[in-house]
Amino acid sequence: MTNPTTAVGNNPAIETANGISDEGLVAPRQHLLDLDDLSAGEINDLLDSAEGMLEIAGRDNRKTPALRGKTIITMFFENSTRTRVSFEQAGKILGADVINVTASASSVSKGESLLNTVKTLQAMQIDALVVRHPHSGASYFISNHTDASVVNAGDGTHAHPTQSLLDLFTVRNHIGDMTGKKIAIVGDVLYSRVARSNILAFQKMGAEVTVSCPNTLIPDEWNLGSTLGDETGFGGLKLARNVDEAVDSADVVMALRIQQERQDAGHLPSLREYSDRWGINAQRMALANDGALLMHPGPMNEGVEISSEVAHGAQSVVEEQVRNGVAVRMAVLYTLCAPGKSTRIGNSESTSGDEA
Numbered sequence: 001m002t003n004p005t006t007a008v009g010n011n012p013a014i015e016t017a018n019g020i021s022d023e024g025l026v027a028p029r030q031h032l033l034d035l036d037d038l039s040a041g042e043i044n045d046l047l048d049s050a051e052g053m054l055e056i057a058g059r060d061n062r063k064t065p066a067l068r069g070k071t072i073i074t075m076f077f078e079n080s081t082r083t084r085v086s087f088e089q090a091g092k093i094l095g096a097d098v099i100n101v102t103a104s105a106s107s108v109s110k111g112e113s114l115l116n117t118v119k120t121l122q123a124m125q126i127d128a129l130v131v132r133h134p135h136s137g138a139s140y141f142i143s144n145h146t147d148a149s150v151v152n153a154g155d156g157t158h159a160h161p162t163q164s165l166l167d168l169f170t171v172r173n174h175i176g177d178m179t180g181k182k183i184a185i186v187g188d189v190l191y192s193r194v195a196r197s198n199i200l201a202f203q204k205m206g207a208e209v210t211v212s213c214p215n216t217l218i219p220d221e222w223n224l225g226s227t228l229g230d231e232t233g234f235g236g237l238k239l240a241r242n243v244d245e246a247v248d249s250a251d252v253v254m255a256l257r258i259q260q261e262r263q264d265a266g267h268l269p270s271l272r273e274y275s276d277r278w279g280i281n282a283q284r285m286a287l288a289n290d291g292a293l294l295m296h297p298g299p300m301n302e303g304v305e306i307s308s309e310v311a312h313g314a315q316s317v318v319e320e321q322v323r324n325g326v327a328v329r330m331a332v333l334y335t336l337c338a339p340g341k342s343t344r345i346g347n348s349e350s351t352s353g354d355e356a
């Protein structure tokens, strides 16, 4: 899926009062809806920006005026801990005003449509909307009805681009160049937006991605034991016959959350069997390369897709993923809402370049 509303144009380097530089950042995009139309270079530029943000986020006094005067709304129509809190923290560290809207506490609960909610928020002169929604494509719809920058914080089974960026950032910090590195993704490939985004993201960085999951949790036309062709959009993706094959010699092992409702829907015989056959535990991690990273996007079902021993063991970077999420989301918000760029009513043609 491409981003139909991407703004293009070059953004000259800007050194702001707080030391955040735009140098190296790519052409300003208005929205971040998916990673599929970002080049590896653009992704690396965002990750480079996140390096600086990580340093800022680690300071004792980490408040910066970088986005002072900007208003960011986080609009979550699904539960979230990591993504919502880290976007709020990211916006606040950058000096923006951050307002949280949840479906249950908004007029959505009185029957207001998504379109009218967006128009209402737009009328309050907002700069960015961070949206999580249970329906795939919701953030695309919203981006067509607002001048604000829209960030997809997870839409249905489709995409979770900032999760993938923080996962790439975490892996890059440990192993550097990902070309030829083996990434094993284990779990619900059919319904997981994290799986889809991460397969695309790691492949873009030159990694070899292998997935392992029950036959009932991959698309019907995919066959375990095969390698996908380019026509699928995931060319080169290996579909392992079993989890040991996927994890064997891996540099990164990523376990995905198994939603309990999949069992109710008949996709899984039982959670115990899932844990036995696909759960990541110490025995399986021993098949991976020495020093392999263990990742999980969270929230974890310990004892189902991941054992407690490895979830909190020496190879686990789960907490690091969460910490990096703040820096990556700072980079995303800054890139989209950088000084000199206004998407407010009356300024719908984004300007770029001069610091405000």
Ligand code: CP
Binding pocket: 079, 080, 081, 082, 083, 084, 154, 163, 297, 298, 299
């Ligand atoms: N990984 C992730 O999206 O977690 P939350 O649902 O807690 O935001």
